Amino acid sequence: MKTRIYKLSETQVSEEDIDALGSILKNGGLVAFPTETVYGLGGNALDPMAAKKIYAAKGRPSDNPLIVHIASVQDLEVLARDVPEKAYALAEAFWPGPLTMILDKKEGVPAETTGGLSTVAIRMPNHKVALELISKSGIYLAGPSANTSGRPSPTTAEHVAEDLRGKIDAIIDSGKVGIGIESTIVDLTGETPTILRPGYITKEMLQRVIGKVEIDEAILEENKDKNFTPKAPGMKYKHYAPKGELTLVEGDEDSVIDTINLLASEKVSDGFKVGIIATDETKASYAFGTVKSIGTRSDEDGIAANLYEILRKMDEISVDFIYSESFFEGHLGQAIMNRMLKAAGHRVLKC
Numbered sequence: 068m069k070t071r072i073y074k075l076s077e078t079q080v081s082e083e084d085i086d087a088l089g090s091i092l093k094n095g096g097l098v099a100f101p102t103e104t105v106y107g108l109g110g111n112a113l114d115p116m117a118a119k120k121i122y123a124a125k126g127r128p129s130d131n132p133l134i135v136h137i138a139s140v141q142d143l144e145v146l147a148r149d150v151p152e153k154a155y156a157l158a159e160a161f162w163p164g165p166l167t168m169i170l171d172k173k174e175g176v177p178a179e180t181t182g183g184l185s186t187v188a189i190r191m192p193n194h195k196v197a198l199e200l201i202s203k204s205g206i207y208l209a210g211p212s213a214n215t216s217g218r219p220s221p222t223t224a225e226h227v228a229e230d231l232r233g234k235i236d237a238i239i240d241s242g243k244v245g246i247g248i249e250s251t252i253v254d255l256t257g258e259t260p261t262i263l264r265p266g267y268i269t270k271e272m273l274q275r276v277i278g279k280v281e282i283d284e285a286i287l288e289e290n291k292d293k294n295f296t297p298k299a300p301g302m303k304y305k306h307y308a309p310k311g312e313l314t315l316v317e318g319d320e321d322s323v324i325d326t327i328n329l330l331a332s333e334k335v336s337d338g339f340k341v342g343i344i345a346t347d348e349t350k351a352s353y354a355f356g357t358v359k360s361i362g363t364r365s366d367e368d369g370i371a372a373n374l375y376e377i378l379r380k381m382d383e384i385s386v387d388f389i390y391s392e393s394f395f396e397g398h399l400g401q402a403i404m405n406r407m408l409k410a411a412g413h414r415v416l417k418c
C-alpha cells in the first residue's frame with residue numbers, strides 16, 4: 068500500500084486535505100494524525116473492520132482497547148452511557164487536552180474498538196488538525212499511538228513513517244508534538260476515580276476538580292513484583308522497549324556519573340556498543356559510548372518531549388546497552404519514570 072504524507076500545520080489547515088483525509092476514514096482507511104501528546108493511528112471507531120486494521124498495522128494484541136478521540140463534549144453522550152457529573156467537570160477543566168476518561172460504553176461502540184470491554188476510553192485532543200479532521204469528517208477516531216506495538220510512541224511524523232509506512236493510507240505531518248508522552252487515563256466507572264496511566268495531568272490536578280482520586284495499585288513501582296493485573300490492559304505489556312538493554316541509574320549526580328562511566332567502560336572493553344542518556348548538565352562528564360542529552364533538568368517538559376525520540380535514536384545507532392540517568396522528580400516525574408521503567412523492564416541500579 069502506498070502511504071501518502073500530508074503536511075498540515077496547526078496555523079494553516081487546508082480544507083482540501085482535510086476532505087481527502089476524511090474520505091479515507093469514511094471508506095474504512097487508516098490515517099496517522101498528530102495530537103499534543105503523541106501521534107495517533109486513526110480509524111473509524113464505529114467500524115469494526117477499521118479497528119481490526121489498526122490492530123493488524125500495529126501488530127497489537129486485539130484485547131488491548133483503543134482510545135476514541137472526539138471533537139466536542141456533546142460526543143460523550145453518543146459513545147458513553149450514564150456519563151457522571153465528574154466527567155463533565157473534568158472535560159470542562161482539561162479538554163481539549165491530555166486526559167482520557169474511561170466510561171461505560173453505549174451499544175453502538177463495537178467490541179473490536181474496546182477490546183471486548185463494556186467500557187470505552189474517550190479523549191478530546193488539544194490539536195487543531197486532529198479536531199478539524201474529527202469534526203469535519205464526522206468520524207470518531209479510534210486511535211492508539213501510531214507505533215509498531217512494543218516500540219516507543221511516535222513524537223514526529225518520521226517516527227510514524229519508520230514503523231507504519233506501507234501499512235496505512237496516510238500520515239499527517241504536523242511536526243514534533245508538544246508533550247511527548249501519552250495522556251493520563253482516569254477510570255470513572257468505579258466508586259472512586261482511578262488513574263490507570265500517569266501523564267501530564269497529575270492526580271493533584273484531577274483532585275482539585277473532582278475530589279478524591281486513586282492510582283491503580285498495579286502500576287505503582289513498589290508493587291511491581293506483586294502479581295496485580297493493571298486495569299488498563301495496555302499497561303501489562305512491556306512497552307516502549309528500545310532494542311538495546313536499558314538500565315536506569317539512580318542516585319546523587321556524582322555517583323550516577325561514576326557508576327555509568329564504570330559500567331560503560333566495562334561493556335566497551337568487552338566489545339559492545341554503549342549508549343548513554345545524559346542531561347545538558349552532565350553530558351560532558353561521560354567518557355565512554357555514545358552520549359546523548361535528553362535536555363536540561365531545569366526543563367522537565369523538554370525531557371518528556373525528548374524521551375521517545377532519544378530511545379529511537381539509540382535503536383538507530385544499534386547500541387547493545389543503554390545507561391540512563393533517572394528522572395523521578397517534579398510534576399512529570401511519575402509519568403516520565405513510568406515510561407522509562409517499562410522501557411528498562413524495571414532494571415534500576417541504585418547507587
Ligand code: TXA
Pocket residue numbers: 102104105106107108131132133134167169181184186187188190192210211212213248249250251252263264298299300301302
Ligand atoms: O495520548 C494518548 O492517549 C495517545 C494519543 C494518540 O491520543 N493514545 C494512546 O493510545 O496512548 P494507546 O492505545 O497507545 O494507549 C491506550 C491505553 C492502553 O493502555 C489501553 O489498554 C487503555 O488505554 N485503554 C483503552 N480503553 C480502555 C478501557 N476501556 N479500559 C481500560 N483501559 C483502556
Ligand code: MG
Pocket residue numbers: 211212220
Ligand atoms: Mg501506545
